[in-house]
Amino acid sequence: MKYIVVLGDGMADEPIAALENKTPLAWAKTPNLDRLSRLSELGMVHTIPGGMKPGSDTANLAVLGYNPEKYYSGRSPLEALSIGVPMKDTDIAVRCNIVTLSEEEGPFGEKRIIDHSSSEISTEDCAVLLREVERQLADETYQFYVGTSYRHCLIWNRGKVVELTPPHDILGQKIGQYLPEDEVLREMTEKSYHILVNHPLNLERKKKGLNPANCCWFWGAGTKPALTSFQEKTGKKGMMVSAVDLLKGIAVGAGMGVACVEGANGGLYTNYAGKVEAAVNALTRQGYDFAYIHLEAPDEMGHQGNAEKKVQAIEFLDGKVIGPLVEKMEDAGEAFRLLVLPDHPTPVRVRTHTSESVPYMLYDSTSLRRHEQSYNEEECRKTGNFVASGYRLIDKFLAV
Template sequence: MKYVVVLGDGMADEPLSRLNGKTPLSYAKTPALDVLSKKSEIGMVSTIPEGMKPGSDTANLSVIGYDPRKYYSGRSPLEALSIGVPMKDTDIAMRCNIVTLSEEEGIPFPKRRILDHSSGEISTEDCSILLHAVMEEMDKDPYHFYVGTSYRHCLIWENGRVEELTPPHDVLGREIAPYLPSDEKLYKMMERSYEILKDHPVNAERRRNGLNPANCCWFWGAGTRPALPSFREKTGKKGIMISAVDLLKGIAVGAGMDVAEVEGANGGLHTNYEGKTQAAVDALTRDGYDFAYIHVEAPDEMGHQGSLEKKLKAIEYLDSRVIGPLVSALDKSGEEYRLLVMPDHPTPIRIRTHTSENVPYLIYDSTNQQKNDWNYNEAEAILSGNYIPEGYKLMDKFLEIKHKNHL
């Protein structure tokens, strides 16, 4: 039996009046999911433990089968693992977003607002140039920068301390003063990064092209080096992660899973969906893997942007360019397989950030097809009556692992 997860990051949402009371997931055109749902178990699952912040870090740890209360040590350390940062036990890792701040003349730095947490989904190539401009001045002991993907980068603070820092996507459009670091050095580094980047030639070119400038480093997600038990030892499955996002790659590295590198996978709306799908098919049917995790970031990014149209498109792409071709290829291969489709958390269009609400799951088994009338969406998953209150236990259910201690 082969096992594959298709994770639509932030895909869940709220009923919207613009969609006649439907959620984006129930409104989007999803013919592949419509067929599968009639032959699958659907239900709701809580991926965010009570009292924990609704991040993709805690949520994806739950989905992969790790109890966040036990194993979560911060988001950035997981991302640091994925890009090969040699973290020591005394190091603190922080995410370094390159964000877009407002640029009104004569406004002091704390009065500026975050306009875009992703700087218009800036390319890794452009953002690397900008980060290196910052590094020339500020990469000095005990602070060290590392290039990640797109707007997502890493800062290591040697012998540092975990600071309470705010994710930029939680304060879009707001004045930044209440959310700046209490640590004076981190504050000054963010302020200085704005001075370095606002007039950089890359940003001048972006403005000419109608793109948001990437004009400030924003630090958040601080934590210590993680320690996850081996996924293979825990489940008996050889696994591979397929994602453009350093966080997911870092979880995989920490869990001893392999990571597939897919050309053109960028975490945006126009990522290489087909390449991700083919990587999973090859891993499961050719390369000896038992488990593949396909992570698609686009629904979450479109939720953060507050774009209903683009979020609908992201869900439709997930259906037509991942789920449909994946099921077709696995059916043709003759492999017996189980498929889990779900979000990690909601990213409602209304508020443009994550929430802790339960999310719908779908489990399809090619050897045990069910017959029902459900469609895959939030409302019908609730009506199904199936509910998993501890999200990290869903993976054992999916992998059909019984009578074991959960790690």
């Protein structure tokens, strides 16, 4: 038996008036999910423990079977693992997003975060900007490391875990009250804006109608993580297929394999076919038992507040991942279980993560159910199936 998770990041949502009061998941045309859902177990799962913030870090740890209350040590340290940062036990890793701030005259604290992803800037362009910030601000205490797209890392030697605000939580708001309390981080935030606001690359981006990547925003501070081996914990050899450093970092920390898929960028137009191929190859040719295919686009479209594109992201998940994946596994003659779910909701209305439970679909190619329910929030809720502790869902999934 092979096991596959398809994780649509932030895919769950609320009913939206423009979608005839349906959620994007219920509105989207998903023939492959519709077919499988009628043969699957449907239900709801709560991935965010009480009192913890609804991040992709805590939620994906839970989906992989790690209790976030035990294993979570901060978001950025997990990403640091992915990009090969040599963290010492005394280091603090801090996420460094390069965001778009408004550029009106006046005090720095009056500016607003316009776009947390700077028009989904490419890694290549963002690396140019981060290197200039590094040239002017890095020293023995603070070191910058390039990640993916707008997502990068700051290592703070002998630092401290401080409370910092995720930029996607305050889109459109004045930044003054959310700037770091730590004096050095606060100063670096403002200095980075002055370094980047008139950088030639940003001037060129504005000419093209793209948002400038004009400020480093620090958040997600934490200590070096220590995860139990996924294989030791589950008895399954696992492969991670994701474009996002956070998920790759969780995999590295858990001793899982990490697939490198050319053209996978975490956006709406990622290399879906390459991700499917990487997962199938791992399961059918490379001796892996478990593959985790992570798709970031639904979350990004939720942060953008774009219901139409979120629907499109879900339709891409269905047509470009679920359909080909099932077909390839069937052609290979492999018995398999497929778990489809979001990690958390990212409602278009609020443009950030929330803690509500999310719908899951568990398909077993060897044990088909028969019912008429479809895979969406309302239908899954109606089943009455509920997993209260998200990290226990994997026990149900891997049970034979």
